[in-house]
Amino acid sequence: xxxxxxxxxxxxxxxxxxxxxxxxxxxxxxxxxxxxxxxxxxxxxxxxxxxxxxxxxxxxxxxxxxxxxxxxxxxxxxxxxxxxxxxxxxxxxxxxxxxxxxxxxxxxxxxxxxxxxxxxxxxxxxxxxxxxxxxxxxxxxxxxxxxxxxxxxxxxxxxxxxxxxxxxxxxxxxxxxxxxxxxxxxxxxxxxxxxxxxxxxxxxxxxxxxxxxxxxxxxxxxxxxxxxxxxxxxxxxxxxxxxxxxxxxxxxxxxxxxxxxxxxxxxxxxxxxxxxxxxxxxxxxxxxxxxxxxxxxxxxxxxxxxxxxxxxxxxxxxxxxxxxxxxxxxxxxxxxxxxxxxxxxxxxxxxxxxxxxxxxxxxxxxxxxxxxxxxxxxxxxxxxxxxxx
Numbered sequence: 352x353x354x355x356x357x358x359x360x361x362x363x364x365x366x367x368x369x370x371x372x373x374x375x376x377x378x379x380x381x382x383x384x385x386x387x388x389x390x391x392x393x394x395x396x397x398x399x400x401x402x403x404x405x406x407x408x409x410x411x412x413x414x415x416x417x418x419x420x421x422x423x424x425x426x427x428x429x430x431x432x433x434x435x436x437x438x439x440x441x442x443x444x445x446x447x448x449x450x451x452x453x454x455x456x457x458x459x460x461x462x463x464x465x466x467x468x469x470x471x472x473x474x475x476x477x478x479x480x481x482x483x484x485x486x487x488x489x490x491x492x493x494x495x496x497x498x499x500x501x502x503x504x505x506x507x508x509x510x511x512x513x514x515x516x517x518x519x520x521x522x523x524x525x526x527x528x529x530x531x532x533x534x535x536x537x538x539x540x541x542x543x544x545x546x547x548x549x550x551x552x553x554x555x556x557x558x559x560x561x562x563x564x565x566x567x568x569x570x571x572x573x574x575x576x577x578x579x580x581x582x583x584x585x586x587x588x589x590x591x592x593x594x595x596x597x598x599x600x601x602x603x604x605x606x607x608x609x610x611x612x613x614x615x616x617x618x619x620x621x622x623x624x625x626x627x628x629x630x631x632x633x634x635x636x637x638x639x640x641x642x643x644x645x646x647x648x649x650x651x652x653x654x655x656x657x658x659x660x661x662x663x664x665x666x667x668x669x670x671x672x673x674x675x676x677x678x679x680x681x682x683x684x685x686x687x688x689x690x691x692x693x694x695x696x697x698x699x700x701x702x703x704x705x706x707x708x709x710x711x712x713x714x715x716x717x718x719x720x721x722x723x724x725x726x727x728x729x730x731x732x733x734x735x736x737x738x739x740x
Contacts, residue, residue, distance in 0.1 A: 384455065636669070
């Protein structure tokens, strides 16, 4: 019998201990009302203690919430609703009983904040900042739309008649001017701390400057964008603008140095994104080829084809740059030609990369012409035989 009493005594102690633990836990409840003073359903209520313990629940259709089994202590209660932009926190003492009722009426809360001069001033600044961002965004979207329209029109140019091309080019020029005006306004409206958006605006403005031949201005804004937020595409655009600016000058004595500078930017772009290496070097090659600086275009195009061996256009341009290196000399009655290494291979790679593409036919015709030159050409003046009628 003593043994049974001992066991019952131990059991009573355990039950007493459990009751003591339970008594240290409380219940938290309350109601959340929206800005109109109506029950706010679907609000996430998070209770986080100073020890890190967290409880998460949602308000019901009546805006009510309740959680039992919460140990006493200091809690931060956070109310959140992403759709409404709600993120509100308050600190409360939770007692280990059922008296913890915390109601939140945001109609009253907002009224109290508005009546507080400090809060009113903060709200005014927040609203001004929000309005400035919206205005900046509107200018940016207008500028971006103008650039997109100009790109669409440029694609249509090849299919237009001469008269249509003139009118379309005028529209393209107008689009670029609109883009510049809008993007310059957007750039002025970017908040100082909004570094990423500022960089995006600047890089887009650089594209508009490129479109009207303001290459030095484009270089300046691309560099600013990189200083704020280095992105691989910014380096690609900067490299192209750098070469364009140098090639557009009457005095091109520093062209080689600028090509080297642009190449360094291509290396930076490819370090951040290896897939952009071919495009970056090809852009330099295109600019130089279009300006008839074929000797300077040779290395960039070689690097472009190395980075992307499947780029038919890059191979075709490389063929053109290599063809510029053909030399000739008189040998008896013949003029013989020396082809630089890789010339015929470049055109053949162009064909292999895209057999039915826009450059394949020209590459084939060029190869045929090179084959005819390979045996030399006679310098004798032959009389043309008259044809019988």
